Amino acid sequence: MIPARFAPILFGFILSGLMSAMVSGIATWQALGMGAGFPSHWLGAWLTSWALAFPAVLIVAPITRRIVARMVRA
Template sequence: MTPFVPKRLEQIAFGLFLTFFMTFIITGISTVLAVGADAPGLAGLWFRAWMSSWAVAFPAVLVVAPFVRRILRVIVRPA
């Protein structure tokens, strides 16, 4: 596949994919734990939980990431 995301958008693309997969996994686990793996309509419940979580997580990561980078610059020792 030919790369198509400009370098200046790499951090946004990173946040998009990171939150996509993390919310998918976490909401899946949480939904199964809450209603059981054999619950009727599990896929629909999971999907709604995933979409609402992703809608919050993606913008949150874009806002929080710069603060985390600053913290890491303070606490991580150079190589």
């Protein structure tokens, strides 16, 4: 098991992986269609997207939490 102190990083890793997989899959499908080369094009797009999305989530998530905290009542 992974120590609890790594939970925010693990959360960001999984969230960015799933979201970038879905978004890159849809974008690749719309751009190229569901042809024979779709899986390899999508995989390349996904890995590139994930490499950018993971650090972005780690930076943006704390900012988003602060904004949401200011917008809701306790």
